[in-house]
Amino acid sequence: MQLTLQRKLAILADAAKYDASCASSGTETRDSTKGGIGSTEGSGICHSYAPDGRCISLLKVLLTNFCVYDCVYCINRSSSNVERARFGVDEVVALTLDFYRRNYIEGLFLSSGIIRSPDYTMEEMVRVARTLRIDHQFRGYIHLKIIPNASPELLQEAAVHADRLSTNIELPTDRSLESLAPEKKSSEIRTAMAHISGKREESRPEGKLENGKKKPTLLAPAGQSTQMIIGADATDDAGILKRSASLYAGYGLKRVYYSAFSPIPDSSSKLPPRPPPLMREHRLYQADWLMRFYGFGSEEIAVEDGFLDLRIDPKLAWALKHREIFPLDINRADRELLLRVPGLGVSSVDAILASRRYHRLRLEDVARLCSSVKKVRPFIVADDWTPGSSLDAEKLRVRMTPEPAQLSLF
Numbered sequence: 001m002q003l004t005l006q007r008k009l010a011i012l013a014d015a016a017k018y019d020a021s022c023a024s025s026g027t028e029t030r031d032s033t034k035g036g037i038g039s040t041e042g043s044g045i046c047h048s049y050a051p052d053g054r055c056i057s058l059l060k061v062l063l064t065n066f067c068v069y070d071c072v073y074c075i076n077r078s079s080s081n082v083e084r085a086r087f088g089v090d091e092v093v094a095l096t097l098d099f100y101r102r103n104y105i106e107g108l109f110l111s112s113g114i115i116r117s118p119d120y121t122m123e124e125m126v127r128v129a130r131t132l133r134i135d136h137q138f139r140g141y142i143h144l145k146i147i148p149n150a151s152p153e154l155l156q157e158a159a160v161h162a163d164r165l166s167t168n169i170e171l172p173t174d175r176s177l178e179s180l181a182p183e184k185k186s187s188e189i190r191t192a193m194a195h196i197s198g199k200r201e202e203s204r205p206e207g208k209l210e211n212g213k214k215k216p217t218l219l220a221p222a223g224q225s226t227q228m229i230i231g232a233d234a235t236d237d238a239g240i241l242k243r244s245a246s247l248y249a250g251y252g253l254k255r256v257y258y259s260a261f262s263p264i265p266d267s268s269s270k271l272p273p274r275p276p277p278l279m280r281e282h283r284l285y286q287a288d289w290l291m292r293f294y295g296f297g298s299e300e301i302a303v304e305d306g307f308l309d310l311r312i313d314p315k316l317a318w319a320l321k322h323r324e325i326f327p328l329d330i331n332r333a334d335r336e337l338l339l340r341v342p343g344l345g346v347s348s349v350d351a352i353l354a355s356r357r358y359h360r361l362r363l364e365d366v367a368r369l370c371s372s373v374k375k376v377r378p379f380i381v382a383d384d385w386t387p388g389s390s391l392d393a394e395k396l397r398v399r400m401t402p403e404p405a406q407l408s409l410f
Helices: 005-018 089-101 118-135 152-161 174-180 186-203 237-251 277-293 314-321 346-355 363-369 373-379 396-400
Strands: 058-062 107-111 141-145 164-166 224-230 255-260
Touching (some): 005 058, 089 118, 107 118, 118 141, 118 152, 174 186, 186 224, 237 277, 314 396
Parallel strands (some): 107 141, 224 255
């Protein structure tokens, strides 16, 4: 029976929900005022973000959920009994343009199962991007998932047309990938990531334009990211963060996305008990943020038996474990240490540093510059405030993490 376009969309949009997308931040401005359709920035584009930072204003679909691979953790594996569908290139192009004109989306996120071969699948995805960019002058955001082991020429063309590329690292360790996805090779995934990283650097123009701004990278201007499946193997959070740190350092990634996996219970399994998958994913994102923007090393982030504390955020857990460096004088401490104060974000710290150049800060000044002075108070000294002995109190952790309670309706 031939599927309707609407039915294909229902199947392949649902099948794409396990792929982590990202916002169009960091890309170049593709201006359509002189012709073309859409824009990654500016008027008519309404960004909508999920709590974990994902952009949800993209048409996010698979080209197909048919796949020749049989990865244990994947709902679309070849042995899975799911309804299958496949878009033609023209169908994806038409859907993207139609949805954009209706102001439903600001761009396209396209992934795919592997059909025939990596080269064939990658060529079909590149054709979608090429048709949108060249034939229809589409200026909106395009994110393509890379098929490892596809030819370098196809990867480079994908980078020409897409704003962002992502190559899934899949699992935290090579051993897990070999066990759960034997058709996929870690070396091929890393080679694809390294190729994209190298080509992006080669395309980066040197020098500055006349207005003093550096020209954006020509290839995949929003960079590349990767996705790691959490919970499909026994790797603990410490191991996951260590792997993420190596990926950031080795391939210049913009982001590592964590995707919670909840395996079917198996009484014969020898794997240790795992934390609730969604909360674990949330804590890993918080820890990842600390590594990317707050100067934390992966080995510094507080873990117990290898896992992050689910009841408190990783920054607070670190502060409680290192009370000897607190309280910090808000008027004298350097930026690196202020970034480690629970409740102070990057923008708050920068505002504090700017303000204290003109006058000494009181607690009420800090309250205006941060989102939660209650969280900050035990860890700082201000011109009119000292926490006294409260920092050393045994009940500090309890006070900082109150028991969940039903909100009042009135």
